[in-house]
Amino acid sequence: AGDAASGKKIMSKCQVCHGKDGLAKLPDAPNIAGQKEAYLVKALIAFKDGERKNEQMTVVVKGLSDEDIANVAAYYSSIKISVQVPP
Template identity: 50%
Template sequence: MKKLALALATTVVMAAPAMAADAEAGKGKSAMCAACHGANGISAVPMYPNLAGQKEAYLAKQLKDFKSGTRKDPVMSGMAMPLTDADIANLSAYYASIK
């Protein structure tokens, strides 16, 4: 019976729709990123990476790592700290959507 309950619970969790990221909301939130990473995610300064066209999961991981302190950079940690999980998802979706 325990195995059946576990299998059912796993199925329900796996079948639940993930919260969709909102690229438009990410675009609105991206103004703070534009100073270093460019208005369209293409940086004019070689030391700052281009964000446009990066994979969404990669961008989200990097922002989460900056926020948690796993990845250290005084500027990016400060920028990522106030972001919510939704902000991170939305920003990542926005930059991933740019070709």
């Protein structure tokens, strides 16, 4: 697993769209707060390999090493979320 503290330093590249709190700041961006770490890693690698295509993500992920990816995934998945299901 990645290191959330190290991931926090990388988060500056993500926060414009995803926020420091993992709640999307732009309409097209997803929330990633408390997202499953393995899912975030898989998504980032898919954007890096071109398996998934998104203008912003393709640019941002280019500058991330596999270690950066593991760490930033650890950071966002370390955000605790609680849910309230509608009645």
